[in-house]
Amino acid sequence: MNILLCCSAGMSTSLLVTKMQKCAIEQGKQFNIWAVSGDSVHNHLNKADVLLLGPQVRFLLPQLKKLGEESGIPVEVINTVHYGTCNGTEVLKFAEKLVYQ
Amino acid sequence: MSKMNDFLENKVMPVAGRVAGQRHLQALRDGIILTMPLIIVGSLFLILGFLPIPGYSEFMANTFGDQWLSKLMYPVGATFDIMALIAAFGIAYRLAEKYGVDALSAGAISVAAFLLATPYEVSFTPEGATEAIMVGGAIPSALMGSKGLFVAMLIAMLSTEIYRFIIQKNIIIRMPDGVPPAVSKSFVALIPGFIVIAVIWVLRLLVEQTDFQSLHNIVGEVLGKPLGVLGGSLIGSLVAVFLIQLLWSCGLHGASIVGGVMGPIWLSAMDANRLAFQGGQELPNIFTQQFFDIFIYIGGSGATLALVFAMVLRARSKQLKQLGRLAIGPGLFNINEPVTFGMPIVMNPLMIVPFVLTPLAMVITTYIAMSTGLVGKPAGIAVPWTMPPIIGGYLAAGGKISGAILQLVNFALAFGIYYPFFRIWDKQKLSEEGGFETTTTSSGKVVNM
Numbered sequence: 001m002n003i004l005l006c007c008s009a010g011m012s013t014s015l016l017v018t019k020m021q022k023c024a025i026e027q028g029k030q031f032n033i034w035a036v037s038g039d040s041v042h043n044h045l046n047k048a049d050v051l052l053l054g055p056q057v058r059f060l061l062p063q064l065k066k067l068g069e070e071s072g073i074p075v076e077v078i079n080t081v082h083y084g085t086c087n088g089t090e091v092l093k094f095a096e097k098l099v100y101q
Numbered sequence: 102m103s104k105m106n107d108f109l110e111n112k113v114m115p116v117a118g119r120v121a122g123q124r125h126l127q128a129l130r131d132g133i134i135l136t137m138p139l140i141i142v143g144s145l146f147l148i149l150g151f152l153p154i155p156g157y158s159e160f161m162a163n164t165f166g167d168q169w170l171s172k173l174m175y176p177v178g179a180t181f182d183i184m185a186l187i188a189a190f191g192i193a194y195r196l197a198e199k200y201g202v203d204a205l206s207a208g209a210i211s212v213a214a215f216l217l218a219t220p221y222e223v224s225f226t227p228e229g230a231t232e233a234i235m236v237g238g239a240i241p242s243a244l245m246g247s248k249g250l251f252v253a254m255l256i257a258m259l260s261t262e263i264y265r266f267i268i269q270k271n272i273i274i275r276m277p278d279g280v281p282p283a284v285s286k287s288f289v290a291l292i293p294g295f296i297v298i299a300v301i302w303v304l305r306l307l308v309e310q311t312d313f314q315s316l317h318n319i320v321g322e323v324l325g326k327p328l329g330v331l332g333g334s335l336i337g338s339l340v341a342v343f344l345i346q347l348l349w350s351c352g353l354h355g356a357s358i359v360g361g362v363m364g365p366i367w368l369s370a371m372d373a374n375r376l377a378f379q380g381g382q383e384l385p386n387i388f389t390q391q392f393f394d395i396f397i398y399i400g401g402s403g404a405t406l407a408l409v410f411a412m413v414l415r416a417r418s419k420q421l422k423q424l425g426r427l428a429i430g431p432g433l434f435n436i437n438e439p440v441t442f443g444m445p446i447v448m449n450p451l452m453i454v455p456f457v458l459t460p461l462a463m464v465i466t467t468y469i470a471m472s473t474g475l476v477g478k479p480a481g482i483a484v485p486w487t488m489p490p491i492i493g494g495y496l497a498a499g500g501k502i503s504g505a506i507l508q509l510v511n512f513a514l515a516f517g518i519y520y521p522f523f524r525i526w527d528k529q530k531l532s533e534e535g536g537f538e539t540t541t542t543s544s545g546k547v548v549n550m
Contacts, residue, residue, distance in 0.1 A: 008357045011487070012438035015431055038357075039131035039195065055442060056354040059121040080352060084443025086427060 003033045003095045004044050005078075006064070007054030010037040016078075019088030020095075031092075042067060050099050051075045052091065055083055074098040105450045109351045117353050124199050125258055126361035132192030132257065133364055136184045137483070143180030144483040146173055147375065151480075153500035174379065181372055182242045185249035189215040192257035193264075200265040206290035207261045213294075214260040214301045215253050218316040219244050244317055247372030250365050251328075252320045260297045267293035325369075332366030335468050338388050342397065342464055346457040349402050352447035356393075356402050367393070375481025378499055384478040387471045391479040394435075394486035395497040396467045396504075399512055401437025403456045404463060406490065407515035409440060411523045418530035421523075434487045444526070455522045462518060463511045470507050477501035 003020070005013040013035035024031040036044050038057055041064065045051065050073055053061060058077045068075035076098055082090045120126065150173045161169045193211030197204040223241045224233040244252075267273070272292055276285035305316065313319045331337040341363050348355030371389035378384060400406020409432045412425025421444070428439040446452040470476040480499025488496065490512065491505045498504025 007438075008354045011434075012431065012436050015436070015439070039134065042198070054438065055352050055447075056349075056438065057357075059118040059353060059358075063122065080442045080445065080447065084439055084441065084445055085424070086439060086443075 001029075001031050001096070001099060002047055002049045003031060003092075004041070004048035004051045005033070005035040005054070006038055006041045006051060006060075007035070007057050008038055010035045010040075012056075013054050016083065016086050016088065016091060019086045020092050021088075023088040023092050027092075045071045045073065049073055050095050052095060053077045055080045105453070106448055109347075109448065113347060114351050114353070117348050117351060117358060120361075121353065121358040123361075125196065126358075128192050128196035128199060128258070128261075129254060130357060130361040130364060131195040132190075133188050133368065135191030135194075136187045136368075139180040139187065140184065140483040141485055143177045146176045147379070147482055148496060148500070150174060150177070151378070151499060177375075177379070178242070181375060182246040184246050184368070184372065185253035186212060186215065186245045188250060189253040189257045192254060193261045196258060196261045197265060200261075200269075202265045202268050203286060203290065206286070206294070207264050210264060210290065210294045210297050211257045211260045214297055215249075215256045216240070217298060217301045218252055218256055218305055219249065220315050220317075247369040248321075249317060250369055251324050252317050254365060255320060255324075256301065256316075260301070263297045263300060264290075264293045267296055328366050329369070332363055333370060333386060333388050335464070338392075338464055338468075339461055342393070342460050343457065345402060346460060349441060350447060350453045350456060352442065356398075364390070371479065371481050371483065373481070374479060378480040378482075384480060387468060387478055389479045389481070391482070391484055391497040392467065392471075395479070395484055395488065395490075395493040396507060396511060397460050397463045398435060398486070399490045399508060399515065400432045401435045401440070402460075403437065403441070403446065404459050404511070404515040405437045405440045405446075405456075405519075406432045406435075407459075407512050408444075408455075408519040408523060409437075411516060411520055415523075416527050418527050418534055420530050420534070421527050433489045435489075436487070449526075451526060452522055455519045459515045459518045462514060466511060466514060467507060470510075476503040476507045 005017055007013040017033050017035045020033050021031070024033065034044075038060055041051070045067060048071075051064060051068055053064065053075070055077055061075065061077055065075045076094070078091055078094070081087075082094070150170055158170070165172075189211050190208040194204045194208040197207030219241065221240055222235045222237050223239045223243075225236045226233045243249075268289070274288045274291055276288055308314070308316055308319060313322070332341075341359055345355035345359045348358055367388065367390040370386040371391065374384045374386050374389060398404055400409060405428075409425055409428045412421045413429055416422040416425055424439065424443050428437065428443065431437070431439060441447050444452060446456050467476075471478050477498035479497050482496060482499060484493050484497045490508045494504035494506075494508035495502065496504075498507075
């Protein structure tokens with residue numbers, strides 16, 4: 001599965017990426033997880049199965065949801081508490097739920 | 102307290118969302134970002150040219166010859182001095198992308214339109230003469246840099262609006278099937294491109310009939326001056342910081358939203374300082390991009406590094422202790438989402454108070470320190486916002502220890518403002534964890550809470 005994360009500069013989401021990768025490896029999953037900035041997200045959408053937004057850029061949701069629909073992938077905002085505490089396990093679960101539901 | 106949350110949720114959030122989602126502001130912000138890597142690279146050379154080490158310039162002159170400094174400044178010119186040109190392309194590109202029309206063509210047309218708005222003249226003082234004469238046939242590099250930034254922004258948006266309007270009205274030359282798509286694409290841009298160039302051309306001809314002589318002069322008079330006053334004043338900066346903090350209090354990226362409006366102003370101010378710094382003159386501006394990135398937002402928006410230190414050193418609740426450990430690494434690089442969302446500060450009426458007050462207080466102290474000459478003003482060196490404190494302050498002030506010291510003073514101030522609020526929140530968390538009856542301090546003494 002390919003999980004794309006996005007925030008303003010792709011910095012703070014990349015913290016979460018590290019945690020999520022660790023969880024995925026622990027669970028024996030071969031996931032590809034990466035983070036990009038808001039203005040370059042469209043270049044990465046075709047490689048992703050799901051797009052998750054940092055809560056600080058949730059104003060981008062309507063716009064990116066439309067892009068997601070075009071590429072047929074779900075787009076959602078990450079829960080603020082999970083985001084703030086860098087809870088890789090929960091965000092990973094969230095991503096899987098979005099893809100498999 | 103819940104009234105404040107209601108206000109943030111129902112009044113601030115929707116407005117912020119609309120501003121942030123506004124197409125042109127977004128394009129402005131994303132387009133100008135294109136200049137940032139160049140400017141940071143240019144800054145590296147700028148630092149190398151003015152390293153504040155005794156005997157450095159003599160050493161360089163002996164090793165590389167008398168012309169070493171002007172040669173070292175070549176890359177500085179090629180990066181800073183084409184800021185507006187790159188922005189003209191970037192803004193048009195991003196805007197066209199949002200309209201779903203060919204972004205590359207829109208960018209190219211915008212660059213041509215921007216050059217068309219610029220008179221190809223530079224002033225030149227021949228040897229022995231006292232008065233400068235205007236020499237034609239040269240692109241004035243001054244107007245390609247920060248001085249031309251506002252014109253570039255306006256032209257990029259105007260030309261892209263015309264471009265997409267014509268395309269959406271379907272006034273294009275269609276090629277028969279079998280013509281390679283790359284070829285037919287360039288024909289699509291033909292009519293809209295012609296109309297854009299014609300419009301800007303007529304505009305320039307009209308302006309040349311007036312006393313203003315050029316679009317650059319009009320924009321400088323009408324837009325640049327008032328905006329410069331707004332962005333360059335203490336009040337304007339306090340308002341900007343207040344808005345950034347208020348937006349972050351709702352959990353929205355305030356710096357990136359307000360940056361769409363203020364970014365160009367602070368960028369121009371930065372470049373004006375760079376030119377003065379290079380020329381060894383007094384620096385004209387206090388409020389530049391680095392003023393905020395480096396001296397105010399120590400640890401991220403809200404200057405939360407001090408709060409994180411309080412957590413690491415003094416937290417008694419497990420939650421804040423853990424959060425402190427998690428947040429200190431990114432915090433040293435001015436990334437603070439773990440604190441804002443994890444503590445949380447967002448939508449937390451108690452923590453929003455110091456979160457808004459701290460940076461405002463720091464703007465005032467920093468302004469006083471710089472305007473009285475106690476601390477060096479930002480020297481126009483584009484220190485990236487992720488630069489850790491102390492090093493960041495030292496570099497931003499143009500290699501002055503005073504810049505690093507100011508950061509330490511500001512840090513202490515932030516610690517003082519955050520601390521009482523931190524204590525209340527920590528106590529609350531501790532009681533939630535069930536440790537409210539008695540607790541052990543680090544010295545092992547049992548105290549009653």
